[in-house]
Amino acid sequence: MCTVGGGPTGDLNFDERVKGKRYRCNECGEKFESISKKPVCASCQSEDVTEL
Numbered sequence: 001m002c003t004v005g006g007g008p009t010g011d012l013n014f015d016e017r018v019k020g021k022r023y024r025c026n027e028c029g030e031k032f033e034s035i036s037k038k039p040v041c042a043s044c045q046s047e048d049v050t051e052l
């Protein structure tokens with residue numbers, strides 16, 4: 001809370017601290033985090049992912 005003059009995005013920064021769930025892509029094996037209900041692979045954009 002010691003940042004000053006950061007502009008109107010304070011609440012946005014707070015949202016980014018929310019941890020998503022971890023997933024693994026069944027296509028390429030990439031592991032990634034997503035807060036979306038329909039996560040897609042961060043590497044190949046596949047929707048074929050498994051929650052870890």
Ligand SMILES: [Zn+2]
Nearest residue numbers: 025028041044
């Ligand atoms: Zn993938």
